[in-house]
Amino acid sequence: xxxxDNVNKRYESGQDALGRVSLxxxxxxxxxxxxxxxxGKSTLLKLLTAIERPTRGNIIVGGQNLNRLRNSQIPYYRRxxxxxxxxxxxxxxxxxxxxxxxxxxxxxxxxxxxxRRARAALDKVGLLHKEKQNPIxxxxxxxxxxxxxxAVVNKPALLVxxxxxxxxDPKLSEEIMGLFRQFNAVGTTVLIASHDLELIARMxxxxxxxxxxxLIYDGYPSREPAx
Amino acid sequence: MxxxxxxNQRTKPAANPPExxxxxxxxxxxTGVGDRFSSWTNHHREMWRESxxxxxxxxxxxxMTALVIAxxxxxxxALQLGLTNFQKAVAGWDGQPQISVFLHKRARENAVxxxxxxxxxxxxxxxxxxxxxxxxxxxxxxxSGLGDAxxxxxxxxxxxxxxxxxxxxxxxxxxxxxxxxRDSAMTDSVVLDMAWVQRLAQLTELxxxxxxxxxxxxxxxxxxVVVNSIxxxxxxxxxxxxxVKLVGxxxxxxxxxxxxxxxxxxxxxxxxxxxxxxxxxxLLAGPISGLANLYGSGFRLDGPGFTxxxxxxxxxxxxxxxxxWLAVARHISVIQPR
Numbered sequence: 001x002x003x004x005d006n007v008n009k010r011y012e013s014g015q016d017a018l019g020r021v022s023l024x025x026x027x028x029x030x031x032x033x034x035x036x037x038x039x040g041k042s043t044l045l046k047l048l049t050a051i052e053r054p055t056r057g058n059i060i061v062g063g064q065n066l067n068r069l070r071n072s073q074i075p076y077y078r079r080x081x082x083x084x085x086x087x088x089x090x091x092x093x094x095x096x097x098x099x100x101x102x103x104x105x106x107x108x109x110x111x112x113x114x115x116r117r118a119r120a121a122l123d124k125v126g127l128l129h130k131e132k133q134n135p136i137x138x139x140x141x142x143x144x145x146x147x148x149x150x151a152v153v154n155k156p157a158l159l160v161x162x163x164x165x166x167x168x169d170p171k172l173s174e175e176i177m178g179l180f181r182q183f184n185a186v187g188t189t190v191l192i193a194s195h196d197l198e199l200i201a202r203m204x205x206x207x208x209x210x211x212x213x214x215l216i217y218d219g220y221p222s223r224e225p226a227x
Numbered sequence: 228m229x230x231x232x233x234x235n236q237r238t239k240p241a242a243n244p245p246e247x248x249x250x251x252x253x254x255x256x257x258t259g260v261g262d263r264f265s266s267w268t269n270h271h272r273e274m275w276r277e278s279x280x281x282x283x284x285x286x287x288x289x290x291m292t293a294l295v296i297a298x299x300x301x302x303x304x305a306l307q308l309g310l311t312n313f314q315k316a317v318a319g320w321d322g323q324p325q326i327s328v329f330l331h332k333r334a335r336e337n338a339v340x341x342x343x344x345x346x347x348x349x350x351x352x353x354x355x356x357x358x359x360x361x362x363x364x365x366x367x368x369x370x371s372g373l374g375d376a377x378x379x380x381x382x383x384x385x386x387x388x389x390x391x392x393x394x395x396x397x398x399x400x401x402x403x404x405x406x407x408x409r410d411s412a413m414t415d416s417v418v419l420d421m422a423w424v425q426r427l428a429q430l431t432e433l434x435x436x437x438x439x440x441x442x443x444x445x446x447x448x449x450x451x452v453v454v455n456s457i458x459x460x461x462x463x464x465x466x467x468x469x470x471v472k473l474v475g476x477x478x479x480x481x482x483x484x485x486x487x488x489x490x491x492x493x494x495x496x497x498x499x500x501x502x503x504x505x506x507x508x509x510l511l512a513g514p515i516s517g518l519a520n521l522y523g524s525g526f527r528l529d530g531p532g533f534t535x536x537x538x539x540x541x542x543x544x545x546x547x548x549x550x551x552w553l554a555v556a557r558h559i560s561v562i563q564p565r
Contacts, residue, residue: 049473051564072477079475089470103474108266150474 001027001158001189002048007057009043009213017043019213020057025191027157030184032200033193035210041193044210045162048191049083050074062157079107082151082188084161088143090135090150097122097131100149107154121153122146125179141172148179152188159183161192165199173199270483278487282495289492292456296496299449300543301503303442308504308531310434316519316526317427326405327418328389334413339387342413346391351404356390363388386415446546449496453489453550460488461558468562482555486548493547497540504531504539 002025009018018040025031035041046052047059050066059066062080069077090099101118109117122128125145130138135146144164151159161180165173177199184190194200200207201221209217282289330339339357346355358366363385393404405419461468468481508530519526531539 049564051473075472075475075477075480077475078473081475083473089466089473091467091470093467102471105266105270106471106474106476106480108263108270110262110266111269154475 001025001029001062002191003058003060004044005058005060007047007054007059009040009047009052010055016213018047018054018210021210021213021215022057023208023215023218025189027189028184028187030181030190030203030205031192032203032205032207033191033210034195034197034200034207036195038212039210040213041210042162043213045160045191045193048160049081050077075106079103079154080156080158082154082156082159084144084147084151084159084164086163086166088135088147090143090146092134092136094134095132096127096135096138096146099135099146100131100153103150103154117153117155118149121149124152124182125149141168141175144168144172144176145179148176152183156188158189158191161190161194163194164192165194165196170199174202177203270480274483274487277484278491281488282491289495292452292492293495293499295452296449296492296543296547297499297503299445299452300497300500300539301507303438303445304500304531304535304539305504305507306434306438306441308508308529308535310431310438312529313434314431315529316524326391326393326401326408328391328408329415329418330387330389330413331415332386334387336387338413339389342411343389346389346408349404351394351400352391353394354392356392358388358390360385360387446542449493449543449546450550450553453492453547454554456492457485457489457551457554458558460485461554461562465562468559469564472562473564478559481559485555485559486551489547489549489551489554490544491547493543493545493550494540496547497543498536500543501531501536501539504535 002023004021004023007018007021008016010016021040021044033041033044043052047054047066048061050069054067061077064077066077091102097118100121101114104114104117119128119131122131125148127138127142127145127149130142135143138146148161148164151161159180164180165176168176173196180190180192181203204220207217207219207221208215336359343355343357346352360383364383367385391404391408393401401419405417408414409417464484471481508528512528512530515528516526
């Protein structure tokens with residue numbers, strides 16, 4: 001599903017954010033990406049979401065080489081991607097429903113289809129009863145669930161989350177992780193960047209650890225320690 | 228678009244539970260061309276509605292922008308309308324110079340008549356009006372109020388006059404005709420009154436060009452106003468633009484609401500401009516018809532009719548759209564997710 005082949009990213013400032021990273025993530029895998037801040041987690045996610053382009057190396061997602069992606073194709077590439085942000089990036093000028101429906105209206109779904117799928121996604125995260133509210137009145141955990149509903153409403157093959165539990169207490173984090181696990185269980189490839197090592201350990205999933213732009217660990221921490 | 232279908236087929240394990248294959252299959256669910264088109268038109272409709280809603284959501288700021296556009300457009304429109312009305316007022320004289328042929332006092336009436344008949348047959352002449360000395364005297368007494376002074380004279384001092392309307396109005400044929408009239412034995416003097424016609428034409432032309440220049444300049448002003456307003460709109464909706472770009476919005480999708488907003492600004496501005504000009508005409512109509520009456524003319528001020536409404540609203544909408552394009556082209560591509 002995801003293949004990084006000797007990927008290097010050097011920012012214009014001359015700083016090497018990623019150096020020669022190679023990795024492979026299979027379809028329907030659930031993988032955690034960890035490392036200290038500045039280790040290159042965000043850069044890796046930005047490359048994956050086509051926000052940035054690699055300086056060297058190839059990134060292949062779902063059979064598509066991102067280097068060959070023209071700027072005009074990026075929107076279409078992103079429609080097959082679910083992105084969850086740490087600060088959920090919800091729009092407070094519209095209802096929960098409209099937030100979740102955004103990717104659908106962007107990709108040109110019919111109104112009926114939008115209603116059906118947005119409600120299904122909201123139902124999945126347990127917030128269907130709040131569809132008419134403004135997300136600003138929701139709690140942090142609920143806002144993040146709306147963000148997740150928005151990320152999965154397109155039924156993406158790949159779900160990418162950047163510190164999705166960053167601002168949440170352990171119980172809510174557990175809930176959110178439960179959601180990701182559910183999506184993974186139905187075949188979605190899930191990549192979660194997080195520095196909550198305790199939570200990651202409990203999840204017993206594959207972990208990738210970055211340090212100073214290098215991939216220093218790739219394995220299952222339940223069997224061997226991450227550090 | 229990412230071709231995930233093939234990959235799905237290849238990598239899907241055989242023992243997939245039905246749930247699983249459904250989820251994977253949904254990724255490749257494509258919308259058909261017909262659906263796409265209808266959703267595209269739907270989005271246009273939605274944006275059209277939404278831009279009106281946004282316009283009235285902040286009536287003060289949008290109203291002021293529209294008013295600036297309106298004033299900028301009302302000025303050249305009013306000038307243009309004034310010129311059209313002026314041309315209408317002077318129509319009947321304009322472009323039709325008249326040659327006054329003053330005949331010798333001693334010319335006999337029947338000789339004059341046959342001279343006039345000859346002239347009527349001339350291909351350069353459109354018409355001839357004969358004014359006898361008696362008629363000229365009566366007219367003079369009536370209009371000058373100097374009748375009493377003339378009564379004291381024992382004979383009529385006025386000559387007979389032929390008013391010749393030439394067929395063409397170009398200078399050379401007029402000069403040819405004037406020379407021929409001058410050469411006639413009966414002619415005392417010929418007055419070719421063309422100067423004022425030329426002056427009038429030049430003045431009208433000057434007015435036209437000035438209103439044209441003003442219109443261009445103010446259209447540029449309108450464009451800048453729209454560009455600036457749309458730029459502010461884009462800044463205000465920066466977060467939204469970032470989010471929709473991240474969930475896969477094309478540039479066209481992101482541009483659309485702003486283009487419609489520009490269109491709405493222009494349209495409203497154009498309508499207000501039309502109302503302003505109409506109001507101006509309504510204010511001036513009374514005094515102008517009074518003035519026209521005093522000059523013995525039935526002239527009535529023409530208001531900005533339907534053509535002006537269409538022209539102003541359409542032109543302004545086009546300007547609004549162009550301004551929005553300029554703003555969007557400059558500012559939206561800069562907003563990229565970081």
